[in-house]
Amino acid sequence: MPTDLSPVDDELARALTDERERQRETLSLVASENYASEAVLAAQGSVLTNKYAEGTPGARYYAGCEHADEVEELAADRARDLFGADHVNVQPHSGTQANLAAFLALLDAGDSVLSLDLTSGGHLSHGFEHSLVGRHYDVDHYGVDPETGRLDYDAIEAQARDVEPDLLVSGYSAYPRQVDWEQMQAIADSVGAYHVADIGHLTGLVAAGVHPSPVGVADVVTCSTHKSIRSGRGGMVMCDEEYADAIDRAVMPGCQGGPLMHSVAGKAAGFYEALQPGFDEYARRVLDNAAVLADHLRKRGFDLVSGGTDVHFALVDFRESHPDLTGATAEDVLADVGLVCNKQTVPGEPRSPTVGSGLRIGTPAVTTRGFGEDATRRLAEVVADLLDAPDDAGVRENARDVVTDLCREFPLYEDGARVVDP
Known part of the structure; x- marks a missing residue:
């Protein structure tokens, strides 16, 4: 854990201590969050914080980069081992930066992009109108089938033939099913487009081989390095x-300067952990827990986008089963008892993204804490109780007790307790 700051900065030390306690005493169900190991935290808080290392290993713009080179090469070599990629750039500061680099490398200003719309599970960085991508490229969006909540590849192909994009984006922020990467590549090929696959949410699942990989299929694959792979916050191409x-060239100098070498060190540490035999079992448990969660919520009468999940989260749609409940209200109700998740838009969303009609509930972080199927069923029961009766004080009190019990049974960042089991 971080060195004690109290002799230097009491206010900051208090805030960090309070955040550590918040993480210990609550359960993160945010699909894009996870808990990094103490080794990753140590790497990210290392003396590499001090080092500028613009350029690439062996070709830096600063002296004194010999150890930075070693760290970056470790991270890249381990990523290649995990994903079977020919080339890896581990410098992007985030998944969004990785996407920007991919677009910059493949497109000219004003070129056209075809990506999934935001309400159907797309990501801001894929061309939301107020993003850099949306401002600098001509972006069209495809959607999911409104009846099934799934991608309709024939419809996407028809739209691609009509739009004739220069680049097709696959991989999503809130799509709960597997993606047919080969089919998306075939669509891109049919219209002469590049294909960028964003596996930001799926990074760890792909690395473990429990989800199909677009590496070697898509022209470029982007990802973040913290959601399902626990390698610290950052991105990769x-x-x-x-x-x-x-x-x-698109990463540097195209869209950023010097890499955050302490974050690159965190990636190296996390990738090392992901190469250990136990990581595959962790990834399988993430999926098993998500399936248990989805199945229990469905049995309790909640509608799920696409009817279930193939990935690490369930996406609840309140519009028919709980029409008076919004995603924002559900998020607040759960947060009040220590269950942290996020409101979400759903296909055909009638509400603002800041309100939403859905809730995205993920299992990577609680699986890192050690949850198995029994604990996940207990968690799902509490979630369903709260969403069925959000104003019932007794239900909330029981939920708080269950959350407290689960946090104690599956401790986090405590002496003698590992945050991950490699």
Whole structure:
């Protein structure tokens, strides 16, 4: 854990201590959050915080980068081992930065992009109108089938033939089913478009082989390094050698300067952990727990987008089963008892994204704490009780007790307790 700051900065030390206690005493169900190991935290808080290392290993713009080179090469080599990629750039500060680099490497200003719309589970960085991508490229969006909540590849292909995009984006922020990467590549090929697959949410699942991989299929694969792989906050780009130079130039100087070498060290540490045999079992448990959660909520009468999940979260749609309940209200009700998740738009969303008609509930973080199917069923029962009776004080009190019990049974960042089981 971080060195005690209290002799230097009592206010900051108090805030960090309070955040550690908040994480210990609550359960994160945010699909895009996870708990990094103490080794990853130590790497990210290391002396590499002090080092500028613009450029790439062996070709830096500063002296004194010999150890930074070693760290970055470790991170890249481990990523190549995990994903089977020809080329890896581990410098992006985030998944969004990785996406920007991919677009910059492959497109000219004003080129066209076809990506999933935000309410159907797309990501801001794929061309939301107020994002940099939305402002600098001509973006069209496809949706999911309104009846099934699933991608309709024939409809996407028809739209691609009509739009003729220069780049097709697959991989999503809130789509609870597997993606047919080969089919998306075939669509891109049919219209002469590049294909960028964003596996930001799926990074760990793909690394463990429990979800199909787009590496070697899509032209470029982007991801973040913290959600399901626990390697600290950051981004990464993977591609064939054909695009390696263009990607590296797009990362730096294209859309950022010096890499955050302490974050690169965190990636190296987390990738090492992901290469250990136990990580595959962790990823399988993430999926098993998500399936248990989805099944229990469905049995309790909640509608799920696409009817279930193939990934690490369930997406609840309140519009028919609980029409008076919004995603924002549900988020607040759960947070009040220590269950942290996020409101979410759903396909055909009638409400603002800041309100939403859905709730995204993920299992990577609680699985890191040690949850199995029994604990997940207990958790799902509490979630369902709260959403069925959000104003019932007795239900809330019982939920608080269950959350407290689960936090004690599956401790986090305590002496003698590991945050991850490699």
